[in-house]
Amino acid sequence: MRKVLLFLFTFHFSLFTYSQDMTALVMKVKAKLDLISDYEAEGRMKTDVAFIKAPIGKVRVYYKKPNQFRLKKDGGISLLPKGGVSVNMNTVFATTDFVSLASGEAVVDGIKTRVVKLLPTNETSDIVLTTMYIDEANLLVKKMVTTTRENGTYEIEMTYGKFARYALPDKVVFAFNTKDYKLPRGITLEFDDNEKQLTDAEKLKNKKGRVEIRYTNYLINKGVSDSVFN
Amino acid sequence: MWTLIQIELFKIFRRPRTYIAFAAITGLIGIIQFGLKLDGDSYVDFMMRDINSSITVEGKILNGYQVCYIVLQILLVHVPLLIALVAADMISGEANMGTLRMMLTRPISRTKFLLAKFMATVAYTLMLLVWLAILALFVNMLLFGTDDLFLLKSQYVVLLKKDDIFWRYLWAFGFAALAMTTVAALGFLFSLFAENSIGHIVATMSVIIFFTILSTLNIPVFNKIKPFLFTTHMIGWKEFFDIRVNDANEAIIGSIQNPQKILHSALVLVLHIAGFVTASIVIFRRKDILS
Amino acid sequence: MQAIVNVTGLTKQFKNLTAVRDLSFSVNEGDVYGFLGQNGAGKSTTLRMLVSLIEPSAGEVEIFGKKLRTHRNEILREVGAVIEKPDVYKYLSAYENLKLFARLSGVKITNEKLMSQLYQVGLASRAKDTVKTFSQGMKQRLGIAIALVHNPKLIILDEPTNGLDPQGIADIRNLVLHLSKDLKKTLIISSHLLSEIEQVATRVLIIDKGGKIIEGNAAELFDPSQTIVELQTFNNVFALQQLQLSSWKAHLQAQRDTAILIRLDRQLIPQLHRSLVDMDIQVLSLQPRHSLEDYFLQVTSGNQHVDTYSN
Numbered sequence: 001m002r003k004v005l006l007f008l009f010t011f012h013f014s015l016f017t018y019s020q021d022m023t024a025l026v027m028k029v030k031a032k033l034d035l036i037s038d039y040e041a042e043g044r045m046k047t048d049v050a051f052i053k054a055p056i057g058k059v060r061v062y063y064k065k066p067n068q069f070r071l072k073k074d075g076g077i078s079l080l081p082k083g084g085v086s087v088n089m090n091t092v093f094a095t096t097d098f099v100s101l102a103s104g105e106a107v108v109d110g111i112k113t114r115v116v117k118l119l120p121t122n123e124t125s126d127i128v129l130t131t132m133y134i135d136e137a138n139l140l141v142k143k144m145v146t147t148t149r150e151n152g153t154y155e156i157e158m159t160y161g162k163f164a165r166y167a168l169p170d171k172v173v174f175a176f177n178t179k180d181y182k183l184p185r186g187i188t189l190e191f192d193d194n195e196k197q198l199t200d201a202e203k204l205k206n207k208k209g210r211v212e213i214r215y216t217n218y219l220i221n222k223g224v225s226d227s228v229f230n
Numbered sequence: 231m232w233t234l235i236q237i238e239l240f241k242i243f244r245r246p247r248t249y250i251a252f253a254a255i256t257g258l259i260g261i262i263q264f265g266l267k268l269d270g271d272s273y274v275d276f277m278m279r280d281i282n283s284s285i286t287v288e289g290k291i292l293n294g295y296q297v298c299y300i301v302l303q304i305l306l307v308h309v310p311l312l313i314a315l316v317a318a319d320m321i322s323g324e325a326n327m328g329t330l331r332m333m334l335t336r337p338i339s340r341t342k343f344l345l346a347k348f349m350a351t352v353a354y355t356l357m358l359l360v361w362l363a364i365l366a367l368f369v370n371m372l373l374f375g376t377d378d379l380f381l382l383k384s385q386y387v388v389l390l391k392k393d394d395i396f397w398r399y400l401w402a403f404g405f406a407a408l409a410m411t412t413v414a415a416l417g418f419l420f421s422l423f424a425e426n427s428i429g430h431i432v433a434t435m436s437v438i439i440f441f442t443i444l445s446t447l448n449i450p451v452f453n454k455i456k457p458f459l460f461t462t463h464m465i466g467w468k469e470f471f472d473i474r475v476n477d478a479n480e481a482i483i484g485s486i487q488n489p490q491k492i493l494h495s496a497l498v499l500v501l502h503i504a505g506f507v508t509a510s511i512v513i514f515r516r517k518d519i520l521s
Numbered sequence: 522m523q524a525i526v527n528v529t530g531l532t533k534q535f536k537n538l539t540a541v542r543d544l545s546f547s548v549n550e551g552d553v554y555g556f557l558g559q560n561g562a563g564k565s566t567t568l569r570m571l572v573s574l575i576e577p578s579a580g581e582v583e584i585f586g587k588k589l590r591t592h593r594n595e596i597l598r599e600v601g602a603v604i605e606k607p608d609v610y611k612y613l614s615a616y617e618n619l620k621l622f623a624r625l626s627g628v629k630i631t632n633e634k635l636m637s638q639l640y641q642v643g644l645a646s647r648a649k650d651t652v653k654t655f656s657q658g659m660k661q662r663l664g665i666a667i668a669l670v671h672n673p674k675l676i677i678l679d680e681p682t683n684g685l686d687p688q689g690i691a692d693i694r695n696l697v698l699h700l701s702k703d704l705k706k707t708l709i710i711s712s713h714l715l716s717e718i719e720q721v722a723t724r725v726l727i728i729d730k731g732g733k734i735i736e737g738n739a740a741e742l743f744d745p746s747q748t749i750v751e752l753q754t755f756n757n758v759f760a761l762q763q764l765q766l767s768s769w770k771a772h773l774q775a776q777r778d779t780a781i782l783i784r785l786d787r788q789l790i791p792q793l794h795r796s797l798v799d800m801d802i803q804v805l806s807l808q809p810r811h812s813l814e815d816y817f818l819q820v821t822s823g824n825q826h827v828d829t830y831s832n
Contacts, residue, residue, distance in 0.1 A: 047389075048479045049285070054389035055473075055481040076378040077289030079389060082282070179284040181386065188384045190468070209284070233624055240621070244612055328608025332667065335572045335604065336625040337597040519574040 022100040022116050025134060032139045032167050038064040038224040039168065042217045045071075047079045049209035051181040054079055059213060068229045081154070081176040081209060097121055098130075108133045108142040109159065126150055140167055152177035155208075163218050171214050178209040231342055238350030242316065251312035251358055255305065259365045262301055263373060266292060281387060287380060294371035295379040295395050299471070301366040306406055306467070307442065310413040313358065314434040317351045317417030321514070322424045325521035334519055344514050348507055351414045356407055363403050381471055388473055394483050402467040405496065409464035412499045413438060415506035416460075422513050460502045466495035523550045525675060525707055526571070531580035533566050533731075540566040542731040543580070548675075548709060548724070553701045555722030555739065556711035563731035564711040565605055568679050571709070572602045584675065598627065601673035603681065607664020611653040615644050615663050618652060619670055626671035635670075642666040642696065658689030665696060676700060677709045682717055690717070697721050719743050735774055735782070749774065749810045750790060752781045755803040763800040769793065 045059040058074040071078070103115040113133040120127050126148045133143035144156045154176045158169035242248050266273060270292040278287055321344075324330035333343065379390040390398070417434040424430040441461035444452050456462045472487035486492070526548035533541040541563045548554045558564045569575040571582055573593050582589040584596045609618045619638060623630045639645045642662035652660065661681060668676055678697070682690045698721060700706045712718050718725060718739075725742050727734040741747065754760040761781055764773055774782035785793065790809060797804050 046478075046480060050479075051386040052285070052389065053386060053473050053475050053479075053481045055391050055394075055483050057391070073289060075289075076392060077287060077291060077380050077389060079380075079387075080286045080288060082284050082286050177284075181281060181284075183280055183382055183384045188382060190384050190465070237621055237624060241610065241613075244610075244617075246612070327611070328606055329610055331574060331604050332608055332622070332664075333625065334574055335597065335600070335602040336622065337594040337627060338625060339594060516576065518576060519569065 022102045022114075025114060025136065025139075026100055026116060026118075026132075029134060029139050029141060029167070036063070036065075036166055036168070037221055038062075039166075040219045040222070040224055041168070041215045043213045043215040045073070045078065046212045047210075048212065049079070049178055051178070052079055052209075061213075061215070062224050062228045064224045064226070064229065068226075070229050072228070081174060081178075081211060103131065106133055108135075108157070111135050111142060113142050138164060140164060163215075163220075166218070166220055168218055168220070169215065171212065174211040174213075175208045176210075231346060234338065234342060234346030235349045235353070238347050239353055242350055242354050247319070248316060248354070251309075251315060252361055254312055255309070255358065255362055256365060258305060258308075259301055259362075259369075262304065263297065263370065266297055266300070267373065277382065281382065285387075289380075290375065290377040291380050292374060293377035293379075294367070294374040295376055295390075295392075295399075297370040297374050298367045298399065299379065299381065301370070302362075302402070302406070302467070305362065305366070306409070306465070309358070309362065309410060310438045310464075311435050313355055313410055313413050314417045314431055314438065316354055317414040318421045318430040318434040320347050320351055320418055321421040322430045323421070325424075325519070328521060330521055331519055340515050341511050344511055345507075348415070348418055348510070351418055352411050355410045355414045359403055359407050359410060363399075367399055367403075379471070383472070388471065389481065390471065390473060391483060394473075398470040402470045405467040405470065405492065408496055408499045408503075409467070412460050412464065412502045412506070415503045415510075419506045419510045419513075422510055422517065460499060463495035463498045466492050466499075469495075524548065525550050525585055526554075526709070527581075527583040528567075528571075529581050529583075531567065531570060531582065532578045533563075533570060533575060534578040540731050541570070541577075544728065544731065544733055545580075546726050546733065546736055548707060550707055551701070551705060551723075552707055552709075553697065553721050553723045554707075554709045555718030555725040556709055556728070557715060557718055557725060558711070558713060558728040560713050562713075562729050564713075564728065565679055566731070567728070568602070568604055568677055568709070568711060571677060572597065572600060572604065574604065598671070599674045600677065601668030601671065601675070602677040602679075603661075603664040603668050604677070604679045606683070607660050607667070609652050609660065609663060609667065612651060614649050614651050615639060615655070615659075615666075616648040618663065619666055622667045623670045628671045630670065638666050638670055639663075641669075643692070657684045658686065658692065661685060661689065661693065662696070665693075669700075673706075675707045675709070679711050680713070681710060682712065682714070694721055737774075746786055747784060748787045748790075750783045750785065750793065751806075751808045751810065752783060752797075753779055753805040753807075754781075755805060757781060760797075760800075760802045763802055767796060767800065769796065 039062075041061045043059050043061060044056050046056045047054045057076055057078065059078070060072045060074065062068075062070045062072070071080070098121055099119045101117040101119065103117045106113055106115050113135050116132045116134060118130040118132065128147045128149060130147075131145040132141050134140070135142050138160070140158070140160055142158060144158075145153065146156075147153045154174065157173045157175070159171040159173075160168075161170035163170065274291050278291075281287065321330065324333065334340065376392055376395075378392050379388075379395050381388045381390070413434070416437065417430070420430040420433050420437075424433070438461065441459045445456055445459050445462040469488055469492045470486060473481045473483075474485040474487050475481050524547040526546075528547065529545045531541055531544040532539070544563075544567060556564055556568070566575060570577050571584070571589070573589055585599060587596055589596055610621070613621065616635060616639065619635050620630075623635065636645055636648060639648050642665055644659060644662055644666065647655070647659065652663065655663065661684075665678065665681070668678070681693050681697070685693065694717070697708060697710065701708055701721070701723075710718065710721065722739045724737065725739045726736045735742070752760065757779070761773075764770065764781065764783075769783065769785075772783045772785045774784045783793065787809065790807075794804075794807060797807070
């Protein structure tokens with residue numbers, strides 16, 4: 001599943017676009033990210049999906065150039081949106097094979113951003129469209145919306161802080177569409193209706209699923225063993 | 231009274247039939263453990279087929295806690311039948327052997343005699359559950375290790391943290407003990423009415439199966455009677471594995487979604503036990519021993 | 522002699538069957554009380570009522586001067602009973618069974634004492650064997666050992682020789698005599714065989730269809746010179762009144778549906794005949810029975826209702 005997402009972020013850049021300015025901006029962002037060859041980060045992950053009751057869990061994230069990414073939960077079980085949350089910009093810019101189009105400006109989190117639409121040139125790609133909201137002044141991607149053929153639309157919002165100069169976010173919120181979940185009571189061996197809980201579930205039904213990771217610490221360019229990605 | 235209970239327990243544990251239940255539980259859990267150890271991944275894939283459409287679950291799903299839950303889910307529906315095998319035979323078995331006659335010519339009040347027998351049945355039930363706990367929880371913890379517990383419910387899924395599980399199992403076994411005691415009390419009551427060796431066991435099993443089916447059926451007309459069936463409340467142990475969430479939809483560690491429901495179910499079961507035992511005493515005190 | 526069992530008007534009605542009908546009798550201390558009747562006559566039901574296995578529909582049982590209804594446990598501490606078959610736990614050994622019932626009876630008893638009890642009934646060598654390997658006779662003896670384990674004053678044995686071979690029957694007979702003569706116990710023994718009761722009983726009660734037919738001293742009842750005469754008249758009520766007023770009163774046994782029973786020496790039959798004529802009783806028949814057994818077989822195989830009557 002993760003491969004699909006990895007693919008999402010590893011489509012190719014096209015250097016021959018109609019919108020030369022945007023490519024330059026995208027390339028600048030990429031250049032900034034290129035300063036990092038690997039990192040390891042600790043964080044706390046919260047899964048907020050209507051039909052999931054899960055506590056906040058500690059996670060550890062590993063990245064290594066060009067596009068190796070791994071999220072590990074500390075010994076426990078993690079519930080991730082299908083496709084994973086291999087959320088980092090580095091992988092996005094690992095290759096360059098798409099068309100980028102300027103799509104105006106928008107304010108994200110109080111910051112003015114340039115909206116850039118990226119269209120993959122490969123027609124068999126799972127990704128249909130990616131929209132990036134780039135903070136031009138700091139060369140940071142604030143928000144990214146990706147529509148896929150198979151797994152719906154993902155929305156990734158990043159909040160930067162201490163590690164902004166490396167373009168590494170303090171917080172990543174990954175929003176995605178969830179399908180309805182329901183199992184027959186005969187299978188789960190539940191006898192009654194659990195009406196109260198049903199109302200709770202109904203209340204949250206139309207809400208998108210969200211996975212939020214707050215990073216507490218990054219170890220940048222200290223070397224990461226290949227074995228963690230296996 | 232203590233002497234009477236001791237005598238009853240002595241008799242229970244000298245009867246070969248008693249060990250059928252222990253052997254059956256050992257065998258069943260052994261088979262489940264063997265199967266899951268051998269091909270647990272396929273089972274997990276099968277279990278996850280519905281959730282996998284939008285969520286990827288990563289980690290050691292098939293750990294000792296999960297296996298214990300699977301075992302309890304399967305076995306706690308059938309353990310009542312094993313309990314019926316002994317409980318429903320407590321009086322009628324003796325009537326059938328003729329020993330009831332011998333016992334009741336002794337200077338013991340019938341109420342005390344019956345209560346001692348019931349206590350012994352409860353002790354047997356508890357021992358069976360302790361055995362179940364040893365095999366299903368502790369042995370599985372050793373065999374499969376411990377980790378978070380991921381559970382699929384009909385409306386949602388629950389993820390419990392590794393450190394937030396063990397206490398839930400202790401309570402769950404406690405609740406299961408109450409549920410099984412209800413079965414024992416029912417079997418006990420039925421055992422007053424038959425003097426052959428099989429009728430009452432079949433009757434107890436039939437009631438449990440019949441009620442369980444009614445409890446499981448999701449047909450509006452039956453939903454009205456469900457709250458009155460003790461079998462509906464017997465699976466209350468599962469409620470210990472449901473966690474509350476806060477407004478931000480974060481699970482609150484150490485919480486139970488619906489403690490009132492557990493309490494209500496426990497109360498219903500206690501009332502059933504009290505009802506069955508009282509009825510047994512009233513009937514037995516007046517009963518002519520003709521066996 | 523003091524009566525330790527007093528039964529008055531005992532009746533047991535099961536749905537549409539009267540198993541025991543208005544039965545009264547008493548057992549004196551030291552008696553070996555023979556309780557005779559065909560199978561299904563109501564013996565077991567009566568004995569079950571004596572140990573409160575069955576609640577009487579009417580009547581009263583008093584044992585040791587106390588009402589069974591209110592002093593059950595107190596009375597049962599002094600009663601040892603084997604009702605019907607001596608059914609014990611087949612998966613336990615003889616020793617374990619005996620110990621179990623001793624504890625149930627509330628007596629603390631040493632292992633030596635338990636073994637000596639088993640020795641007394643000839644089971645010491647099989648003490649550790651499970652009962653399922655025992656013969657019927659051995660089970661019967663174990664049953665008796667269990668009945669005796671708490672040293673009761675009154676012992677009730679229901680058909681103790683049922684299913685036994687001649688040697689087994691003789692063993693039980695000797696045991697009963699030992700209990701009665703040497704240990705001075707009071708015993709109630711039921712049987713459907715007169716010959717068995719004849720050899721051990723001091724007093725006898727014969728019942729049929731739940732009602733008393735005859736009760737009396739065994740020595741007198743089994744006296745070969747005595748016979749039972751069945752008298753049928755045109756008016757039995759009148760005849761009975763006349764006989765009660767006469768010197769024959771002491772000989773009257775019971776009144777049945779169609780006959781009055783008179784027990785007397787065979788030689789007195791002509792004299793009885795004359796008296797009946799003198800009393801203006803119109804006799805339809807006067808039929809002597811040769812022995813108690815003859816009579817027992819005759820009455821218990823018929824279908825006549827018997828009203829008990831005390832003289």
